[in-house]
Amino acid sequence: MLLELDLESERPLYQQLVNAIIKGIATGELQPGESLPSVRMLAQDLGINMHTVNKAYHLLKADGFLHIHRQKGVTIASVLPSADRAFHEKTRADLEPIIAEAVSRGMAEDNFLALCRSLFAEMRAKRTAKK
Amino acid sequence: MLLELDLESERPLYQQLVNAIIKGIATGELQPGESLPSVRMLAQDLGINMHTVNKAYHLLKADGFLHIHRQKGVTIASVLPSADRAFHEKTRADLEPIIAEAVSRGMAEDNFLALCRSLFAEMRAKRTAKK
């Protein structure tokens, strides 16, 4: 899997890692049941610390995206977490400030929805390309 | 203006303030040209430090939402910033991880778009209610 971290970003490395892995799942680059590199291997590949990778893995485990076995290693969950009520509420809370700014800047609703659709399309495109 | 800060939130206070003011503009609660409380007054009202308010004000000034005059005080810009290319790119970057997780959790695109629409509708509702 191709992973790009931006050391200059204001977003913490572990958060960038979490996002990258979820994006990998969304695009089908990472399939359910698939193995991920060990914390030490990935840390070395990315040139970052082992604990930073470990933190990202455990956040993803807490959300149900990963399974971690003490000796077998880390794998993508075979059954991915669902879009339950808690996720809906979190997503709503995350979207609110983004949409508020869009409205304040006079961005048309259709324009915003088109942007969302293009992002969905991007992920779908990679998914179908993989299969 | 009604401002609610969550001291338990993982989001920094100054960021919550920025979001709250942009939301106020989006809902029409805060009108272009309108005056905002002084940094000291607002800080006292919210029970937080002056510099925390000052930081939020200056971030909003840097984005063109506020005007700050040395003695006249702080006002909402009479001409709000537009949804330029930089904003589009920033919004795209912010939406990507949110949509990636929605896709990973099997949330339907229409479902996600409906959530966005309901947030637009909420702000529109308050806008028309104010006028």
Next chain:
DNA sequence: TTATCTGTTATATAATTTATATAACAACAC
């Protein structure tokens, strides 16, 4: 057995971010 690989845990340190506390300054209004 020995060596190597897992994730786990512990400890320590450094840099940055967040938030607060005080204080003083210059420019304006009353």
Next chain:
DNA sequence: GTGTTGTTATATAAATTATATAACAGATAA
């Protein structure tokens, strides 16, 4: 003069982020 504005400076504390080492238990392979 007094009080208000934003501005600037300094200091401190707490939390977050990231790194550096080290050791441990369990499994696997040479």
